[in-house]
Amino acid sequence: MLFFTQCFGAVLDLIHLRFQHYKAKRVFSAAGQLVCVVNPTHSLKYAPTRCAAAQTSAEQGILPPCHHHEAVHDPQLVPCTCPLYSCPWEGHLEVVVSHLRQTHRINILQGAEIVFLATDMHLPAPTDWIIMHSCLGHQFLLVLRKQEKYEGHPQFFATMMLIGTPTQADNFTYRLELNRNQRRLKWEATPRSVLECVDSVISDGDCLVLNTSLAQLFSDNGSLAIGIAITTSKVHNAEGEM
């Protein structure tokens, strides 16, 4: 009986996913962009993440935040960069992608410009939507997080990180674009490296920040479509002046 109930649940999920996919494809078909439907995952808010632990250590003057493990062991070794889990995994940058895919089941998409369609935006904070994006010979991690920085007032934070070193990250510019209801919001910045901590990027507010009301204006039936584009910094610098 339990088996049949689970099967039925899985079929319902598939139908829901298919519907979201179809809807997104209809909306963005004109632009010919690849649409990826990203379902939310609840953050383990109170789980001690590696970053948080490192931060605490740093505050106590013991070690620098986030990548203290690598500084001690091997500078090429990185802790698990998935912001959802307090994952004990540690490995070289080259195998971070396969770890994220295999252990955390994070999808990877190819293409210069893609549309990230985050579903179920109404879910309570903390919630994350995560995907990897393969582009220009590198892999990037896109994190959209719903979080309450001020109690009772959830906000959405979106950032992109390179699965590479900070020096490599400096060669790129990422763009996140929301476009709906005669409003358009664009954020362009240099991606951070996954060697830095996604939690600190978000707590610093150095990313695309949306209040709930603005997120609702850009949402369609509970889903938020974010256009993503990555370019090399040369292009960015040439266009960079206002």
Next chain:
Amino acid sequence: MLFFTQCFGAVLDLIHLRFQHYKAKRVFSAAGQLVCVVNPTHSLKYAPTRCAAAQTSAEQGILPPCHHHEAVHDPQLVPCTCPLYSCPWEGHLEVVVSHLRQTHRINILQGAEIVFLATDMHLPAPTDWIIMHSCLGHQFLLVLRKQEKYEGHPQFFATMMLIGTPTQADNFTYRLELNRNQRRLKWEATPRSVLECVDSVISDGDCLVLNTSLAQLFSDNGSLAIGIAITTSKVHNAEGEM
């Protein structure tokens, strides 16, 4: 003695303004854009503004918010649109601009693209920076407001309003752009009419919203430069797809 002290103060203010102007012109000279230095004005937070009074009346089920006066008297009569003052003035749309210039000393700038340089961003909330922009045969009001929606956490809200009717406003698109430190943030939307209430636009969050940390990243020495451009909606629609 008091006279000399006041004169000295005025000279110091002029030097400060001149310095800000020079700095801004140096920064934006390459783009050949007109730079307007806008000094802050403290909002009269607890003064009962016309809008707030109208809102209270609306909550009590007496009259619709903001432009209830016009609905009763003359639909072409508008209350003073300057968000800073609880000004008892009421007049036709055609004379709002001269009222704002003469009574509230709000500057007006000409040009398709201008740079709005708001000084002294560190001042405590509530603070407003206001300017009028004359473009495409119409006048627009740009309001940048520092306000604490969540106590202890000031945010910056920027919006543009047409000094005209909502139908006229629908013909335009305004763009606000911040560009500094390898980060760029663009907001595009249809301007609201001054017949609507700037307070409600800001409380709805239907505008460019900046957390303090992001505002600091885009600021240079306490001043925030916002590039402003206005186009007709036809251009916007043609470019409007992602």
